Amino acid sequence: MTIKIFTTGGTFDKVYFDALSEFHIGDPMVSELLQEANVTFAYSVEPLLHKDSLEITAEDRAMIRGRVQRATESMVLITHGTDTMVATAKDLQGIENKTIVLFGAMQPARMRYSDAMFNLGIASAAVQILPAGIYIAMNGQIFDPDEVTKNRAEARFEKIAEPTRSD
Numbered sequence: 001m002t003i004k005i006f007t008t009g010g011t012f013d014k015v016y017f018d019a020l021s022e023f024h025i026g027d028p029m030v031s032e033l034l035q036e037a038n039v040t041f042a043y044s045v046e047p048l049l050h051k052d053s054l055e056i057t058a059e060d061r062a063m064i065r066g067r068v069q070r071a072t073e074s075m076v077l078i079t080h081g082t083d084t085m086v087a088t089a090k091d092l093q094g095i096e097n098k099t100i101v102l103f104g105a106m107q108p109a110r111m112r113y114s115d116a117m118f119n120l121g122i123a124s125a126a127v128q129i130l131p132a133g134i135y136i137a138m139n140g141q142i143f144d145p146d147e148v149t150k151n152r153a154e155a156r157f158e159k160i161a162e163p164t165r166s167d
Contacts, residue, residue, distance in 0.1 A: 001042070001073070001074070001075060002043060002044055002073050003042070003043040003073065003075045003077060003124070004043070004046070004072075004073035004075065004077070005046070005077045005078075006046050006047075006048050006064065006067060006076065006078045006079070007028040007030060007045065007046070007047045007079045008048050008049040008050075008051065008053070008056065008060075008064065008078065008088075009025040009050045009051045009052065009053070009079075009081060010052065010079060010080050010081025010082065010085075010104050010105075011081055011104060011106065011108055012030075012103075012108065012109050013026050013027070013028055013029055013050070013109065014026065014052075014108040014110075015108070015110060025050040025051060025052065026050075027047075029108075029110065029116065030077075030109075030120065032109075033109060033116065033120055036117075037117070037121070041124070044073075046067070048063065049064075051081070052083075053081025053083045053085060054081070054083050054084060056084055056088065061087070061091045065091055065092055068092060068095060068098065069095055073098075074097060074099065074132070075098070075099050075127045075128060076098055076099070076100045077100075077101050077102075077103065077123050077124065077127055078100065078101070079104060080102045080104050082104045082106060082150055082157075085102050085104055085138075086136065086149070086150070089102050089134050090134075093134050095134070096132065098132055099126075099131065099135075100127075100133070101123045101126050101130070101135045101136070101137050101142075102134075102135070102137070103120065103123035103137040103138060104119065106155050106156075115139070118140070119138055119139075122141075122142070123137035126142050130142070136148055138156070138157040139156045147160050
């Protein structure tokens with residue numbers, strides 16, 4: 001089986017120019033990372049967007065959903081910026097018979113100290129073993145999009161705390 005990988009940009013593919021954090025979204029890094037890791041599973045990569053996730057629109061999300069639905073593969077990975085990853089994951093809910101895992105990075109894959117390769121590894125394993133559904137793979141965990149939030153202060157994704165009940 002082949003894993004379909006869609007790329008949308010985000011920090012995962014960012015290229016920084018200077019100390020003022022000027023950047024652009026570069027070419028997708030996922031193929032290079034998978035080659036470096038010497039993976040043996042079949043995959044194909046299709047770039048969809050080259051955007052910071054804060055720039056992703058409702059039209060972009062509809063296009064992503066359409067491409068995922070039309071993909072013949074049942075295992076789908078999506079690189080995505082972390083700021084709006086949860087929103088895109090929620091927009092993909094209801095797609096049947098596919099295991100879809102979104103992942104990204106807090107630091108660009110091109111940087112020496114990045115979580116990109118680790119998140120790619122977790123997502124690659126998750127898409128192969130989880131049942132059909134939508135998931136987010138970040139910080140060594142797999143999350144349900146309805147139960148996760150990005151903690152900007154701690155630079156990580158976390159399960160949404162259960163509301164406390166007062167009986």
